[in-house]
Amino acid sequence: MKFKMMIIGCLSFLAVGLTQAQDGWNWPADTELEAKGREYNAAYTDYKRSEENLKAKSGLHWLLTNIPELNESIYINGVEIYAGAAKEATDPKEQRVYQDSVLLIYDLRNEIYDNESKWIANKAYYAYQFYRGDKEKVGEAADLFERVMEVNGTLGYQLVPAYFDAVYRNFAYNQAYTTEEVLAKYEKINAILEEEESAGTDVSSQKGTLEQLLVAMEIIDCDFISNVLGPKLEADAGNMKMAQQIFQYSVQYKCLNTPTFNLALEVIDTNDPTFTTSQVRGMRYMQNSEYAKAGELFEKALTLATTDEQRAEIHWDMAKVHANLGRKGQARTSALKAAELNSERTKDAHGFIGGLIMSSSNECRGGQSRVKDYSIFIAAYDAYARAGDAAGMANAKARFPSKEELFTEGFQVGESMNTGCWVGQTVTLATRD
Incomplete structure (x- = not known):
């Protein structure tokens, strides 16, 4: 850490007179200091062009220490040079010094130019590359991604997997977050991907990575959904965001036979009904033999259907409702309508009707013939x-x-x-x- 301490310690910036040149370079008024500065500037840029980063860092370090307000380019180049030096270094301790220096240069740049929004995302990604395997420092990478969202209001969708991987590692290494905190972070960045997707961007790869990481954390199961998320929805039954989260997790983790799932489904179907939510609610009532309630929801689903296939599904569901309520004529009509809308239902419909008729012996018996x-x-x-x-x-x-x-x-x-x-x-x- 000696080198890092030297950068930090030596940057007690000299109170030298600086002149503002027309080309944007702030060469010092002291001619001797200016000459030396020009010499080091030429040397480090030559080494940089030759990709000799370990040699380039010496002249750059002198400029950062002695003429820190020379030009913003020394910070821009400094990041590249120290990142390159970290790759070239063979000693792990020396490599870590150079990696730390990359992030420090961003901080020094901000003290002078105060334009964090321009480079904070790059700093976060460097931190992720450097620290993702380090138990002690991976949290810094996660925090920097959150700083990106704080400064810029969002995070580039390409960086979303890196951020959540940092969260995953910090959670795995250090138990740094509660389950609720992890889910809040997931929902926030997943919303970024949803917005990009709605704009036509292919984010399937990023979404896939998020799902894999969330599953790997092993923090969500049916008990968690029912015992942690469920009570929250019960306390705030109009919370659509919570209801949608519970619905999504319940489907994903196959936790469908729970009161919590039913409540979430009811909240969603009441506030923002879709064909699927109304149909699924109807099917739940069917499973519980509450046929009248099921029929009401199937009728609602029918008004929300947008294709003949969906309409056929509902007419088929209604055929079963009518049959269970003893309305056999209506059951036949619904079955035939399902077949009319979807020819694949034809055999099923007629078989169903045959069964209805076979079960009608007693009610249709007149006793005279x-x-x-x-x-x-x-x-x-x-x-x-x-x-x-x-x-x-x-x-x-x-x-x-x-x-x-x-x-x-x-x-x-x-x-x-x-x-x-x-x-x-x-x-x-x-x-x-």
């Missing part, structure tokens, strides 16, 4: 046939009227009959035997 009572199974057979369900067809046919029953009631095979009841279909009479 066995042929008419059994005619609904012919309708079920036709539905199963459209679905390509051989087992369903066989099951339905086994319940057709018999030849004897047709003869006794004066009907013949091939005649038409309306099933009546909610089924209300005209079928062609056939027998099971």
